[in-house]
Amino acid sequence: MSNMWERVGRLIGEDNLDHLAGKQVGVVGLGSGGGFVALSLAMCGVGRFVLVDDDVLERGNITRHVADLRSLGQNKAAAVADLIWQRNPDARIDVRAGAIEDHWDCLDALDLLVVAVDNEQVKYAINEKCLEKRLIASYAGVYERGEGGDHVIIKPYDGPCYACWAAATREGVKIAMNSVGDLDYGMIGADGTLASEPGLWVNVTKVAGIQTDLVLNELLRGTAAYVEMPANTLIVSNIYLDIIEGAESDPHTGIWIEIERDPDCLACGDRLQKGVSLLARDENDSISLDELAASRLTTDIVFEEEAED
Numbered sequence: 001m002s003n004m005w006e007r008v009g010r011l012i013g014e015d016n017l018d019h020l021a022g023k024q025v026g027v028v029g030l031g032s033g034g035g036f037v038a039l040s041l042a043m044c045g046v047g048r049f050v051l052v053d054d055d056v057l058e059r060g061n062i063t064r065h066v067a068d069l070r071s072l073g074q075n076k077a078a079a080v081a082d083l084i085w086q087r088n089p090d091a092r093i094d095v096r097a098g099a100i101e102d103h104w105d106c107l108d109a110l111d112l113l114v115v116a117v118d119n120e121q122v123k124y125a126i127n128e129k130c131l132e133k134r135l136i137a138s139y140a141g142v143y144e145r146g147e148g149g150d151h152v153i154i155k156p157y158d159g160p161c162y163a164c165w166a167a168a169t170r171e172g173v174k175i176a177m178n179s180v181g182d183l184d185y186g187m188i189g190a191d192g193t194l195a196s197e198p199g200l201w202v203n204v205t206k207v208a209g210i211q212t213d214l215v216l217n218e219l220l221r222g223t224a225a226y227v228e229m230p231a232n233t234l235i236v237s238n239i240y241l242d243i244i245e246g247a248e249s250d251p252h253t254g255i256w257i258e259i260e261r262d263p264d265c266l267a268c269g270d271r272l273q274k275g276v277s278l279l280a281r282d283e284n285d286s287i288s289l290d291e292l293a294a295s296r297l298t299t300d301i302v303f304e305e306e307a308e309d
């Protein structure tokens with residue numbers, strides 16, 4: 001590596017810098033949060049990316065995005081890739097201009113996925129794919145007007161999946177089965193996005209900065225630089241915030257909480273791990289009766305009853 005990386009190498013160690021240079025991180029959603037995370041990971045040494053976004057940079061994005069007026073009209077993933085190459089010309093970046101639903105193949109070679117989309121329905125679809133592919137994912141949420149935010153790293157079948165996690169942390173989220181056996185999630189607005197107003201850049205990037213740091217730590221797992229975190233979920237406040245009932249958090253503080261996996265979760269629960277993932281496959285993937293019989297999807301599960309919940 002060129003001497004451009006000398007100081008980063010000195011800070012985190014040359015071996016760790018080499019380790020990060022070989023890691024491949026996916027970022028879905030290159031908006032204010034995802035764009036900041038992708039660029040920051042690159043500036044800390046991560047060398048390979050897949051960037052996925054179906055949106056173009058508009059004038060209204062400019063005050064809340066790492067890319068500026070020079071990238072107006074460009075796809076956001078392509079705009080962020082250009083910024084990364086300005087910091088690390090050796091970075092290998094696979095730019096996917098489109099919806100993640102059309103690019104599931106890009107998850108196959110990843111070490112970790114950063115989920116930075118607003119649409120909750122898309123997050124649930126990503127969660128199901130990550131369970132199927134056993135892919136570690138990082139989810140950050142910024143609260144209304146940037147008053148605070150949270151972050152969790154989801155490890156498939158080791159702790160909660162995003163569906164269990166959201167059911168525990170997002171009031172009103174409910175998961176059920178519809179009549180064709182697909183997962184159906186509650187608390188989604190008409191446009192598929194949780195009702196919220198965007199926060200200022202300074203508040204969004206605080207959450208995104210924490211997300212970057214925790215993703216780097218996860219990528220360094222197995223090295224001496226890895227630090228065990230106190231719990232799986234960090235909630236940060238930018239203002240006086242009522243995070244835990246009856247206890248107001250001071251501005252610019254955070255609390256760690258542990259969210260447990262729900263053994264009855266319809267996305268990752270013990271009973272359904274095998275059966276539902278088989279049923280949820282694309283219809284062009286045929287499932288034999290033997291496979292169904294071999295799964296633990298037995299007669300005690302009645303989809304119609306679940307759907308009525």
Ligand SMILES: [Zn+2]
Nearest residue numbers: 161164265268
């Ligand atoms: Zn779950």
